Structures are given as C-alpha cells and as structure tokens.
Amino acid sequence: xxxxxxxxxxxxxxxxxxxxxxxxxxxxxxxxxxxxxxxxxxxxxxxxxxxxxxxxxxxxxxxxxxxxxxxxxxxxxxxxxxxxxxxxxxxxxxxxxxxxxxxxxxxxxxxxxxxxxxxxxxxxxxxxxxxxxxxxxxxxxxxxxxxxxxxxxxxxxxxxxxxxxxxxxxxxxxxxxxxxxx
Ligand code: AMP
Numbered sequence: 001x002x003x004x005x006x007x008x009x010x011x012x013x014x015x016x017x018x019x020x021x022x023x024x025x026x027x028x029x030x031x032x033x034x035x036x037x038x039x040x041x042x043x044x045x046x047x048x049x050x051x052x053x054x055x056x057x058x059x060x061x062x063x064x065x066x067x068x069x070x071x072x073x074x075x076x077x078x079x080x081x082x083x084x085x086x087x088x089x090x091x092x093x094x095x096x097x098x099x100x101x102x103x104x105x106x107x108x109x110x111x112x113x114x115x116x117x118x119x120x121x122x123x124x125x126x127x128x129x130x131x132x133x134x135x136x137x138x139x140x141x142x143x144x145x146x147x148x149x150x151x152x153x154x155x156x157x158x159x160x161x162x163x164x165x166x167x168x169x170x171x172x173x174x175x176x177x178x179x180x181x182x
Pocket of ligand 1: 031066135
C-alpha cells in the first residue's frame, strides 16, 4: 500500500504547529489545527489516505474522539464508507460496549454503540487518530473493535511520537501505519 515520499512528509510536518509546554510544562503539543486550516495540506493528507485505502476492502472507518473524528470522517466521506465514532464515556446515547485502560493516575474508557459495525461478522475496520503517544487510547480502541464481531485491520496515525513506545505496544494487536514518525 502507498506511503508518502520524503517531500510529502515534510510538507505535512511543516503544516503542523508545535506549542511548547501545553497542556503542561515539558509537553510539545502537536497542533493540527494549522494543517486543517491549510486547504492544500488537508486535501493532500486526505488524498494520500484515500489512495492508500481505496482498494483495501475496508468496510468501516472508526475515529477516536476528538481529533481522530476529523480525519476519519473526511476519509470515510471521500471513500463512501461508513464512519464510526469511538467516544469517551457517557457521550453515546444508545446501548454501548466499553473498554477500560490505565492512565498514569487512574483509568479511562472508550465506548462505541453496540450496533456500530452492523450484523455481518468479520467486517474490516480501519482505525484513525491524529497522534499516538503512549498508545493507551489506541490500544483500548483496537480491543474495543475486536470485542465486537468486526476486526481492526489497520490503525493509522498522522503522527507517531515513537520514543513514547505506543506503536510498539500496539503492534502485536494490529497493523500500524504512521504517516509521520517524530
Ligand atoms: P496516548 O493514549 O498516550 O497515545 O495519547 C494519544 C492521544 O492524546 C491522542 O488522541 C492525541 O490527540 C493526544 N496527544 C498525546 N500527546 C500529544 C501531543 N504531544 N500533541 C498533541 N496531542 C497529543
């Protein structure tokens, strides 16, 4: 499947703004609003993802709340595929299934609607988020998809903060495509 060349990666990387010490000291926050605000960069990204996945026999595209929704929904519309939101607890109104995961202090949870992937067993799901750091959210999301009768066939991230080890932890569960490794 298609990957971006060096010039394409640099173009996308340069469209993302870095904010030091946000939301707390020591964190370099990767601000994708500047990519979304740049119509060439946003379309370049969605064109690339569409080319990569158009013949991949994907049945559903799932996005992780909240920045994952933006890319996943744009790609789903482009590929004429259904979009599924993976949400934080108590946001979804119908019957949900949940997956808990550990944070540095305490636990968090992700949820989807029980009927999100339809009734056909073995539906292929592409999972999308903007960024993988420690990988806790993404791992719980893959486990959540695989709890249903669907299967996560690839997890796709715009940015992989490699040193934090998230993609390494996730790799035993699913294939991973990170467009930019930082
Ligand atoms: P994690 O569960 O540690 O992999 O965290 C991933 C989630 O946190 C993603 O949904 C990101 O949007 C967000 N996140 C974590 N670190 C950063 C960062 N340095 N810049 C922007 N977003 C981040």
